[in-house]
Structures are given as C-alpha cells and as structure tokens.
Amino acid sequence: MLLGRKVRLKPTVEQEKQLWKSVGTARYIYNWTLNRQKENYRNGEKFIPDGVLRKELTQLKQNKELLWLYDVSNNVAKQAVKDACDSFKKFFKGETAYPKFKSRRKSKPSFYNDNVKLKVKRSSVLLEKIGWVKTAEQLPMDCAYTNPRVSFDGKYWYVAVGVKQVFPQEELTDISLGIDVGIKLLAYCSNGKSYPNINKTKEVKKIEKRLCRLQQSVSRKYKMNKEGNRFAKTCNIVKIEKDIRKLHRRLANIRNNHLHQTSSAIVKTKPYRIVMETLNIQGMMKNKHLSKAIQKQGLYEFKRQIKYKCEKYGIEFVEADKWYPSSKRCSSCGNSKRNLKLSDRMYHCETCGHTQNRDLNASINLAQYELAT
Template sequence: MYKSFVVRIYPDEVQESFFINQFGCCRFVFNTFLDAKKTVYSDNGEYLSFYDCSTMLTELKKSKTWLKRVDSQALIESLKNLENAFDRFFKHLNKYPRYKSKYNPVQSYKTNNINNNIRIEGKRIRLPKVGWIRFRTHQKISGKIQSVTVKQKASGKYFVSILCKDVTRHVFKINNRSCGIDLGISRFVTINTGEIIHFPQQNKIIQLDKKIQRLQRKLSKKEIGSKNYNKIKKKIALAYEKRHNILDYHFYKIAQRLTEKYHVISMETLNIKGMLKNSRLSRSIQEKSWHMFIRILEQKAYEHGRKLIHIDQWYPSSKTCNNCKYHKEDLTLNNRTWTCPHCGNRHDRDINAAKNIHHEGLKIINQIQY
C-alpha cells in the first residue's frame, strides 16, 4: 500500500535560501518548455515530447549553469508535470496549461529517492542537495520512501510530503456491525442508532471565520504589494491554516471512531457543487467542509479494511418512512419532524434518513456479495 506522510520541517537560513532557488528553477524549467512547446507547435505543427524536452534541458544547463546547483531530479519532475498537464488537457480533464508565477502563495517541488539519498533518522530527514533538516510529526513513518514533495505554504511554513510504499495496513477485525450516516448542517453527522455527532469546535470555527472576514476588510484597504498588505495576507493565511488544522484533527478522530466500531458504513452521495448553487445554504454548506470529511472517511475505511457504501444521490432518504416505506412528497427542509400518515410513526428527519440509508446500504452490500 502507498501512503504519504506530511511533516513540518524547520530549515535554517541556508536551507531556506536553497528552497527558494529550487522553486525558482523548477518554475523556470516549466515555463521555458511550455513556451517551447507553444512555439514549435505554432511554427511546425509538431509536438515536443517529454524526451525531446529532457534532451533540450541537458543542453540548456550548459548555458544556464545555475541550473546545475539545484536538484536535477526536481527539474525532471517539472517536465513530467508539464507533460501530465498536456495529457490531461488533451483528454479534456483540465484547461490549457498556464505559466507558473513566483507570486503564487504556495510553492513546491518534487524529487525522487535514488540510491537512498532521502532517508530518515530520528526526527531528521535528509534531502538531496539540502542535507539534514529537523522535522516534527505525530505519525509513525513506515515503508520504503519513494519520493518527497517540499512545499512552502502561504503562511511561510515549510512541509514535506513523504510518499512511501509497502506500508502495512492496520486492518481491524471483521464484525457484524453496520450503520448509516446522514450529513447535515444543524447536525453534522447523524447515525441510524440515534447518535448525533455535532460539528467540532463550532465556537472556535465561528471566531476564526469572523477574524478572517475582519482581516479581509483590512486587506481590501491596503495597497497591493505593500508591506502592510503582505503582513495582513500572511495573517489571513495563518487563520485559514489554523481552521483547516482544527477540522483535520477532529475529522480524523470521528472517522477513526466510526471505522473502529462499524464494518459497513453507508452514506449518501452528495452533489456538493449542485447544493452550493442554493444561495441561502451555500455559505453553511461550505463552512461544514463535507468534502474534506468524506475524503478522510474514505481514506480511513480503506486503511482499516472497512466497507464504505455510497447510496444514490437521488434516493429519497428523508421523505421515506423507515417503517412502512411511505413516500411523503410535500416534505420541506423546514420540517425537522413529521408523522407518517400511513402507519402513524413520528420521525425525526435526520434519524429517519440515516435509518433509510442504512437499509439501502445493506441491500447494496448483499447484492455485491451474491
């Protein structure tokens, strides 16, 4: 199994200077060969392949000697990124590749582990052309290192994403427990058993959102590119990073608890992009970060050998009575509870939806097994 471990590193002034040069050289290579591809195609109607660009890069290093001072593998990876961008463009998966800017708040480069030139000893990691750097993490890094990606975030902090292979999966024992979960705005996660998991650190997140709004108002009054503008921009990046870290920590805890307890977890397939078109609910949906939670839950389910079942997004989980399967067409978002006119059962909207999702998930898993 492949897995990446993200750790924060603490470079000294010399190492930080090298990272800045490395980011610049990778950006230069990407932009130079993007321009070369455009020129060759417009002049001759031919396409420069990755191998053509790699040969040209070797010649370019003879005139641009400063390219030899940085990690050569990172420059090759820039060419691979460019080739991948064009492949995705030809498959209509993304737009035409654009030039990289040094003003982008996030800068990164990738390099590969060759002849054990990347290794970890204790709380230090060795990177090519950089040397040993201190890092901090709460995870136990295991497996064989394949590559690393060094990234500088908008807050100015440096991180390394370490991609490892042959990582052992911690598979939990199989049990007969299953559940259905319903994601919501007022109640973050509702389980079919009636358990409700509220949105983590709600008051803290609200305070951070207000702080971000206040700083953004200040930023709009500053001259673009000035020192005060950059100071406030960095404060905004730190606030966003803190918000992300709080959610990331608590979402992992929720996902870990669900995967430990249940072997089969059923949930709805949410069309989040479509839901964001609702002007009244778009802000609340964005604040709940459903996509981030679903991604973490999928990751945890895979790591621990659990089954995550996605129900059809058009399945009427809220409008269907879980007892007699009566379908109530006139149910609106304002109706938090409703009584089934057929069997007389009174339902809590979210718990009823979670029960229906649970039943539908069991149907799907039985169809897969048989």
C-alpha cells in the same frame, strides 16, 4: 496499504533560501509545460508526452538566461513536467478541471524530492542540493518511500512521504452504518450519534471575525498607498498579510483536525460496512446561498478520509446511488414523500404515521441501501 507521513522541517536560513529556489523552479517548469501543451494544441498537433518535454528541458537549460535552473536538483524540474502532463491526462478523462497556471501568490509552495536519494537519520533528512535538514519528529527508517514532497504551509516547512504499512485484520460487528452528511451537522449516523459542524463554534467564529477585520484593513491600506495604476506595498501591508496567512492556516488546521477526529470515531465503531451518499460537490457549490457553508464543511475531504480508514480496518465502503431518495424515503415502511422541503427538519410519513429526525431517517435508509435496491 500506502499511508502518508508528514513531518515538520527545521531548516537553517541558507537551507530555507535553497528550498524557495526549488519551489520557484518547480512552479516555472510547470507553467512552461502547460504553455508548451497549449501552443501545441493551437497548432493542431497531438499531446506531447512528458518524455519528449524532458528532452526539450535539457536544451532549455542551455539558455544563458536560465542558468539558475542548475542551482536546484534536476529531479525537481523533471517531476514538474510530469505533474503538468498528468494534470492534462486527468482532464481528458474527466476527473479534474482544465489545468491552470500556478500563481506565485495563490499556489501552494511545494516540490518533489527523488525517493531514491532521500535519506533518513535520527531527527534529520537528506534533501537533494539542500543537505541534511533537521526534523521535529522521526520519519520511519529502513523502508521504501514513495512520492516525497516538500511543502510550505505559510508558517512551517514539511516533508511528506508515502510509507507501506500492514495492519492486522480487525474483528468487525454485524452492523451496517449509514452516514448522512449536511451543513447543520457534519454527520448523522444510523446508530443515533451525531457530529457537530465545527464552523458554528465560538472559537472558529472568533478567528473568522478577526480575519475579516484584517482583510478590510489591508484593503484600505492598499487604496491609501495607490500610485497611479499600481499599488505600493508598504511594510505594514506585508505585516498584515503575514497575519492573514497565519489565520487561514489556523482555520484550515482546525477544520482538518475535526474531520480526522470525526472520521476516526465513526470507523472505530467497527461496522462491517459504511454507506454514504454520492455527493455532487460541484453542483452543490452552484447554490449561492449555501456554497460558502459547503466549502467550509469539507464534505469531499471527509468522504476521502472515511474511505481510506475503511480500507485500513477492512471495512466495506459503499457509495449509494446519486438518485437514491435517502431523505424522502420512510425508513419504516419504505414510502417516498415527494413534497419534502429543506426546511422540514422532522420527517413525518403520511402512510404509516412514522415521525423521526430528518437526518436520522436518511442515515437509516442509507444503512438499508442494499435491501432497498
């Protein structure tokens, strides 16, 4: 299977300037492609293929005002065109929302590097028009790389590649494992094990509190330095915004690390299959009382990690039907309790008298999914 490898880069000052040039070029061409597709649609014409837009890009570079496009690799701009066209194709299929323009402030700084021209030495990689850049770890050598991407996370630069790996077939147990995800707990498994919500820990709450204070501080400074219709950006504002970016990065890393540890611990129990409920994340985010907690929990990312780790170990991954009543159904007799409230944390069956933790009952129902449907 194809797995990603991400390694930190250690560029020099000159190399970092060139990296930022590549990021700016990728963002500019992506936005240019979106604008061309929108204009074309307004004129009542068909979708422009990326091959046609790449030819237009060659003519665009002849403009004297855009000669800076030659400072970076041609593949950066070509891939940005393809990425923008692919985002439209996914939108037409109903997989994603309508593509938006990339903002300099909010978008993730990243760009593509040609996989053929990517060379790897011991503790260094060769990037186009940047040169040999030192790495903190060793990338796998003598293998084919797919979709190399260079990105910046607010503190460090990284290069990520896809590497094909073969894993031996694991000996699995005869257990069907159901996983019920939620907000109070990240996951409750049918084997009785539960995994906590990392956002309720003292460490995360302390970081969030500090983040809130810094955001309030920078907001006050912007108001103090207002000049007519614009806000003056002082050195203190730049300094605080840098601290805010670092805190956001730290929170994201803590949450992502917890998801990886939990998903690995679940998969390493080696059941022959894992059953999870189908999550309507967009619908759940419309609840104004729970949307922030759902966003922090990262339920979609958790399901994605479980899915690819199941493929790695040869475990069958099953998604239960969207309308399957895993919480309302009794795991003992199969009777459905329609008047179950969200505040009812213990499930009590009025038919057979079975009493159990609500989340454990739901996970057992998910483990028995095929038998019940």
